[in-house]
Amino acid sequence: MSKQDKRSKRAKLKARQANNARARGKQLDAVGRSSYVATPEMIELFASLPPLDEQGDMPFVGDVYRWCDEEYGFDGDSAENEMLQVAALCVLYIHWRTSEGATSLNQNELIEAAIRLSEENEAFKTHYQAARG
Numbered sequence: 001m002s003k004q005d006k007r008s009k010r011a012k013l014k015a016r017q018a019n020n021a022r023a024r025g026k027q028l029d030a031v032g033r034s035s036y037v038a039t040p041e042m043i044e045l046f047a048s049l050p051p052l053d054e055q056g057d058m059p060f061v062g063d064v065y066r067w068c069d070e071e072y073g074f075d076g077d078s079a080e081n082e083m084l085q086v087a088a089l090c091v092l093y094i095h096w097r098t099s100e101g102a103t104s105l106n107q108n109e110l111i112e113a114a115i116r117l118s119e120e121n122e123a124f125k126t127h128y129q130a131a132r133g
Contacts, residue, residue, distance in 0.1 A: 035104040038092055041071070043103060045089075046096050061127035064089050083128060087114035090124065 001009075038046070045067050049060040065086050068074065074082045091113040095105050117124050 034107055036088075036092070036107045036110050038096065038103040042089065042092065043096070046093050049093060052094065052097050056123055058090065058121070058123045058127050060093065061086065061090060061124055062131040064093065065128060065131035083118050084114050086128060086131075087118040087124065090114075091117060 045064070049063055053059065068082070068086050068089060072082075072085060076082075088110055091110055092105060095102060118128075
C-alpha cells in the first residue's frame with residue numbers, strides 16, 4: 001500500500017468519523033428540541049401540591065423529592081442527578097401552575113431551568129436539603 005493510499009484511507013476514515021459525530025449531534029439537537037410531557041402520575045402530584053408562593057418560597061420541594069424517591073428509587077449514588085431530577089419536576093410543576101395546566105415543556109428549556117434552579121435558587125436548595133434529611 002503506497003503512502004498516498006494510506007493517506008486516502010485515513011482521510012476517508014476521518015470523514016466517516018466526522019459525519020457520524022455530526023449525525024449524533026443532530027440527533028441530540030432533535031431530542032433537545034422535543035417536548036418533555038408530564039405523565040398522568042406527575043399531573044396527579046402537581047394537583048396535590050400547594051399553590052405557588054408569592055415570595056418565591058418552595059415548600060413543595062419536599063413533596064416532589066419524596067415522590068421522585070418513590071418513583072425512581074434514589075440511592076444517593078448520584079446526588080447531582082437526583083437533585084436535577086427533583087429540580088426538573090419542580091420546573092415542570094411551576095410551568096404547569098403558571099401556564100394554566102400546560103403539561104409539556106421544551107426539553108432544552110427544562111434542563112437549563114432545572115440546572116439554574118438547583119444552582120442558584122436558595123429556597124430550592126434549602127427545601128431540598130431538608131427533604132434529604
